Amino acid sequence: MTYYQPTRGTRLKFPKSGALLACCLMIQGCKIGLDSADTEPTWQNKIENRSKIELTEFGLPSVQIAIGFQGEIIYDEAYGLANVEQRERATRETQYRTASISKWLTGSAIFTLVDYGALDIDQPIQRYCPQYPEKAYAVTTRHLLSHTSGIRHYADYDAMRAQASSEDQRDEIEAWIAKNKEADRTRYQDVIAPIAVFKDDPHLFESGTRYQYSSVGYRVLGCVITGASGMTYR
Numbered sequence: 001m002t003y004y005q006p007t008r009g010t011r012l013k014f015p016k017s018g019a020l021l022a023c024c025l026m027i028q029g030c031k032i033g034l035d036s037a038d039t040e041p042t043w044q045n046k047i048e049n050r051s052k053i054e055l056t057e058f059g060l061p062s063v064q065i066a067i068g069f070q071g072e073i074i075y076d077e078a079y080g081l082a083n084v085e086q087r088e089r090a091t092r093e094t095q096y097r098t099a100s101i102s103k104w105l106t107g108s109a110i111f112t113l114v115d116y117g118a119l120d121i122d123q124p125i126q127r128y129c130p131q132y133p134e135k136a137y138a139v140t141t142r143h144l145l146s147h148t149s150g151i152r153h154y155a156d157y158d159a160m161r162a163q164a165s166s167e168d169q170r171d172e173i174e175a176w177i178a179k180n181k182e183a184d185r186t187r188y189q190d191v192i193a194p195i196a197v198f199k200d201d202p203h204l205f206e207s208g209t210r211y212q213y214s215s216v217g218y219r220v221l222g223c224v225i226t227g228a229s230g231m232t233y234r
Contacts, residue, residue, distance in 0.1 A: 110221060
């Protein structure tokens with residue numbers, strides 16, 4: 001079956017003998033649509049059902065979903081609990097930690113500054129972030145973006161403890177772990193302070209020679225953005 005899509009301003013003309021048939025077909029089509037809507041779940045229902053499956057199968061406390069289409073929010077709902085202990089339900093206004101989603105925002109901000117000529121990704125990062133000390137090998141913004149800087153990722157505390165060969169070394173490791181755990185519980189209000197937690201740690205390898213995913217490396221990019229733009233990250 002083929003469908004005729006009229007252009008704007010086109011006026012459809014039916015032969016008189018077919019006018020009644022066309023109207024009947026249009027009415028019948030609407031009726032069929034109503035019947036199918038009563039039996040088939042809407043796309044909104046499908047999202048709701050899928051969200052509840054995610055909560056059940058993966059043990060997530062809550063799910064919050066918003067969908068934008070052609071400049072408008074067409075779906076905005078939340079399911080589950082925002083606070084498990086208090087049995088507080090999640091809402092559309094519940095705030096969540098953005099975590100690694102911030103990497104997308106960070107990368108976009110970096111290349112916005114590149115487009116404006118305010119940032120050269122192949123210059124040493126100290127040009128924009130003097131708070132991060134120089135190491136044996138130069139680290140650039142490109143290295144940070146591509147996870148080839150040599151800056152460590154989150155540490156494996158159990159593995160570190162297993163490597164301790166003396167009481168003094170164990171005490172040193174425990175102190176280091178305590179410092180990092182405290183940083184994990186801290187809600188920082190700027191992008192500079194978190195760098196102090198890892199800035200003095202040795203790099204894992206020469207920058208540009210290997211790949212190692214590093215979330216803390218992206219924290220340094222926040223500092224780079226601040227220095228290159230003269231603005232806060234927010």
